[in-house]
Amino acid sequence: xxxxxxxxxxxxxxxxxxxxxxxxxxxxxxxxxxxxxxxxxxxxxxxxxxxxxxxxxxxxxxxxxxxxxxxxxxxxxxxxxxxxxxxxx
Amino acid sequence: xxxxxxxxxxxxxxxxxxxxxxxxxxxxxxxxxxxxxxxxxxxxxxxxxxxxxxxxxxxxxxxxxxxxxxxxxxxxxxxxxxxxxxxxxxxxxxxxxxxxxxxxxxxxxxxxxxxxxxxxxxxxxxxxxxxxxxxxxxxxxxxxxxxxxxxxxxxxxxxxxxxxxxxxxxxxxxxxxxxxxxxxxxxxxxxxxxxxxxxxxxxxxxxxxxxxxxxxxxxxxxxxxxxxxxxxxxxxxxxxxxxxxxxxxxxxxxxxxxxxxxxxxxxxxxxxxxxxxxxxxxxxxxxxxxxxxxxxxxxxxxxxxxxxxxxxxxxxxxxxxxxxxxxxxxxxxxxxxxxxxxxxxxxxxxxxxxxxxxxxxxxxxxxxxxxxxxxxxxxxxxxxxxxxxxxxxxxxxxxxxxxxxxxxxxxxxxxxxxxxxxxxxxxxxxxxxxxxxxxxxxxxxxxxxxxxxxxxxxxxxxxxxxxxxxxxxxxxxxxxxxxxxxxxxxxxxxxxxxxxxxxxxxxxxxxxxxxxxxxxxxxxxxxxxxxxxxxxxxxxxxx
Numbered sequence: 001x002x003x004x005x006x007x008x009x010x011x012x013x014x015x016x017x018x019x020x021x022x023x024x025x026x027x028x029x030x031x032x033x034x035x036x037x038x039x040x041x042x043x044x045x046x047x048x049x050x051x052x053x054x055x056x057x058x059x060x061x062x063x064x065x066x067x068x069x070x071x072x073x074x075x076x077x078x079x080x081x082x083x084x085x086x087x088x089x
Numbered sequence: 090x091x092x093x094x095x096x097x098x099x100x101x102x103x104x105x106x107x108x109x110x111x112x113x114x115x116x117x118x119x120x121x122x123x124x125x126x127x128x129x130x131x132x133x134x135x136x137x138x139x140x141x142x143x144x145x146x147x148x149x150x151x152x153x154x155x156x157x158x159x160x161x162x163x164x165x166x167x168x169x170x171x172x173x174x175x176x177x178x179x180x181x182x183x184x185x186x187x188x189x190x191x192x193x194x195x196x197x198x199x200x201x202x203x204x205x206x207x208x209x210x211x212x213x214x215x216x217x218x219x220x221x222x223x224x225x226x227x228x229x230x231x232x233x234x235x236x237x238x239x240x241x242x243x244x245x246x247x248x249x250x251x252x253x254x255x256x257x258x259x260x261x262x263x264x265x266x267x268x269x270x271x272x273x274x275x276x277x278x279x280x281x282x283x284x285x286x287x288x289x290x291x292x293x294x295x296x297x298x299x300x301x302x303x304x305x306x307x308x309x310x311x312x313x314x315x316x317x318x319x320x321x322x323x324x325x326x327x328x329x330x331x332x333x334x335x336x337x338x339x340x341x342x343x344x345x346x347x348x349x350x351x352x353x354x355x356x357x358x359x360x361x362x363x364x365x366x367x368x369x370x371x372x373x374x375x376x377x378x379x380x381x382x383x384x385x386x387x388x389x390x391x392x393x394x395x396x397x398x399x400x401x402x403x404x405x406x407x408x409x410x411x412x413x414x415x416x417x418x419x420x421x422x423x424x425x426x427x428x429x430x431x432x433x434x435x436x437x438x439x440x441x442x443x444x445x446x447x448x449x450x451x452x453x454x455x456x457x458x459x460x461x462x463x464x465x466x467x468x469x470x471x472x473x474x475x476x477x478x479x480x481x482x483x484x485x486x487x488x489x490x491x492x493x494x495x496x497x498x499x500x501x502x503x504x505x506x507x508x509x510x511x512x513x514x515x516x517x518x519x520x521x522x523x524x525x526x527x528x529x530x531x532x533x534x535x536x537x538x539x540x541x542x543x544x545x546x547x548x549x550x551x552x553x554x555x556x557x558x559x560x561x562x563x564x565x566x567x568x569x570x571x572x573x574x575x576x577x578x579x580x581x582x583x584x585x586x587x588x589x590x591x592x593x594x595x596x597x598x599x600x601x602x603x604x605x606x607x608x609x610x611x612x613x614x615x616x617x618x619x620x621x622x623x624x625x626x627x628x629x630x631x632x
Contacts, residue, residue, distance in 0.1 A: 015213050016166045025176075046175035047166075048202050051217060054209035 001066040009084050013057050014048050018085050019050035025080050031067025033077070044077070091325070094270070094295045096319040097562055099281045102290035103333040104268030105312040107301050109246035110318070111253065117226050121193045121235050131181050134191035137231040142171050144227060144237070163220075170224055176202070192232040195512075199225035207396075216397050241353055247308050247317075248300055260282050268310040270295055270317050273559070274550060285617040292317055294559035319443055343622035344377060346629075351380070353607060353631040360613035361625050363595055371413035373618035378625065382419040383615025384541065385410070385478070386591040387464065388426040397434050397459055403467035411475045419477040420518070420541065420615075421468055422590075423493075425449040425482040435459065444549065444556075449483035450493055457496070465500050469512055478516040480541055485523040487505075490536045521590075522546040527575050530582035541615075544572055544594025572596060577609050584610060591615060600627040607631060 026033040026044040033044030035053065037060075042049040044063065054060050055061055061081075065074045124130045126174060149164035170176065176198060176266040183194040199221050206218035230237045245267040248257050252273045259365035261453060266289050274280055274293040284291035290312040302308075302319055309321040311329050313336070352358045362383030363374030374382060381435060387407070398406070411419055412613035420473065425446025427437070434457065440446035468479055479497065484490050494517055501514055521534070522543035533540075551571060554564040580590045589612035596602060606614060 006503050012213060016217055017162075020166065020169055023169075023173075043175050047169055048173045049175045051214055052202060052205045052209070052538070054211060054214065056211070060238075 002070050003064040005062045014055040019047040023047040028070050029073035031065045031070045031073045034064045036062040092319040096292045096295040098312045098315050100284040100291040101312045106245045106247045106267035107305045108249045108308045112251045119196045137228050140231045143230045192229045288619040343626045351625045351628050363618045368410045368413050375414040377618050377621040381417040385421045388628045400463040400466045420478045422480040472515045477487040480518045482520045484519040530579040534582045542592045544596040603627045604631050
């Protein structure tokens with residue numbers, strides 16, 4: 001298991017577009033991906049689940065990945081979030 | 090054989106297109122029963138999801154080319170939600186653990202998501218919860234064989250219906266609506282106003298029999314002649330096509346001239362402005378050469394939302410719309426709706442007579458903190474970026490007028506102490522639409538900076554004739570001389586104090602009266618954007 005905590009800089013937060021990009025990227029890996037925010041946990045491969053976290057701009061999330069390709073997956077997800085969702089999924 | 094229907098013409102024009110019936114979809118029923126074959130039920134669920142995705146991809150194909158990038162991406166989001174792993178897995182788990190049917194389980198899972206998103210109190214995510222409910226509705230109808238009604242089609246059609254709500258009309262692609270034929274509906278209700286704004290021919294008060302028409306029957310809606318012909322013959326169609334060509338050419342000519350300066354032959358001028366309620370209409374106003382936005386109906390901002398709007402929500406809605414035509418002054422009317430347009434988030438008791446009920450400022454003042462306060466503060470803030478005037482609807486007494494003005498002044502003072510130091514009071518105006526104001530100019534001309542005649546409401550109150558009742562339309566012809574006399578008297582009092590009077594009801598676009606308005610010295614006429622070129626052309630013909 002590997003994890004990383006970072007700030008979501010997108011001006012709206014986890015909304016349909018950003019949540020969808022995150023979920024698509026996460027789904028391209030075998031590992032399980034979870035996102036934690038305010039003691040809530042979401043399935044990182046589900047856009048709906050990510051949206052229900054209610055993460056707004058400038059708030060901190062923790063990404064937890066576990067599985068065979070966890071390092072690569074975490075790397076890509078970190079890049080995606082820190083590039084403000086420009087890094088392609 | 091050709092059948093011919095007549096009615097009241099609300100919006101002129103000609104359409105040659107097949108008929109399509111629109112009715113409110115029957116309410117969704119969520120079946121709830123036990124099942125034995127779990128695997129079979131899960132397979133049915135998979136099949137319904139795939140069916141729903143087919144619908145979504147058809148909608149997207151329909152809108153392709155009409156909607157731009159971001160609006161089109163909505164359909165991709167729908168598609169993704171229908172494949173969302175949590176939604177699918179949780180539903181299947183629930184089918185197994187509860188031994189209940191898929192429709193029931195999917196409803197429970199999606200409602201859970203919708204409620205959670207709604208509770209986050211974020212307008213953006215609340216809108217997504219509406220999307221989920223819409224998709225759940227679609228999947229459940231597919232699972233249980235309930236009728237699915239699509240209001241999206243690519244070709245042009247004439248809508249035939251008993252009634253059509255403003256919401257229904259807004260949800261449809263206006264390009265695909267060639268014309269509208271209704272059994273009920275009023276001359277000046279919001280559907281009528283929207284149809285005029287979109288230049289869609291609209292005929293109302295048509296005999297009930299019209300509802301027996303089959304979908305796709307060829308029709309000819311000629312509202313220059315005031316008739317709806319079902320199964321027209323080729324000669325009739327040919328004749329209508331010729332007329333349509335002439336009309337389009339004439340309108341195009343007027344539109345080309347619309348942005349040129351509008352003065353009479355002797356150099357007199359009058360500002361020809363637009364009534365708007367959306368960005369689309371603001372853009373039309375600009376394209377048609379409007380000299381200003383004479384009436385911005387803000388109620389659409391309230392009606393289209395599912396939750397109460399915050400001050401910032403108001404600000405964002407108005408900023409995005411005003412941005413569509415930044416160069417001119419926008420006259421923005423405070424909320425005007427009542428029990429005839431109920432809001433899901435604000436329960437209002439049903440009234441016998443909503444037009445004369447707890448509506449507009451009466452409703453706004455009663456729920457001041459929820460409705461008017463955020464709106465007023467957003468408008469004051471926006472006056473820093475745009476040239477605006479604030480217009481108050483349904484003023485009946487001097488007290489009404491003084492009360493709302495002092496509330497605006499109070500919010501201004503408060504904002505100034507909270508970092509908006511340089512804000513100034515925008516021009517403050519009132520609608521003249523209640524007879525007690527209209528016939529008492531002396532009492533009111535001191536109280537506001539400008540006045541706007543709402544002739545639609547004033548007419549119905551003067552004649553005690555409900556404007557949505559088709560049988561009473563005759564009164565709205567007879568009221569015109571009275572309206573002109575009242576406007577003239579009011580204007581002469583306002584003029585003495587150098588205050589502007591404008592007209593924003595139906596009468597403003599009536600070219601029979603343009604000359605009279607110029608003679609009286611009315612400062613501006615405000616109308617549906619589509620009427621502007623016609624009125625401007627009339628102004629140029631006058632001495």
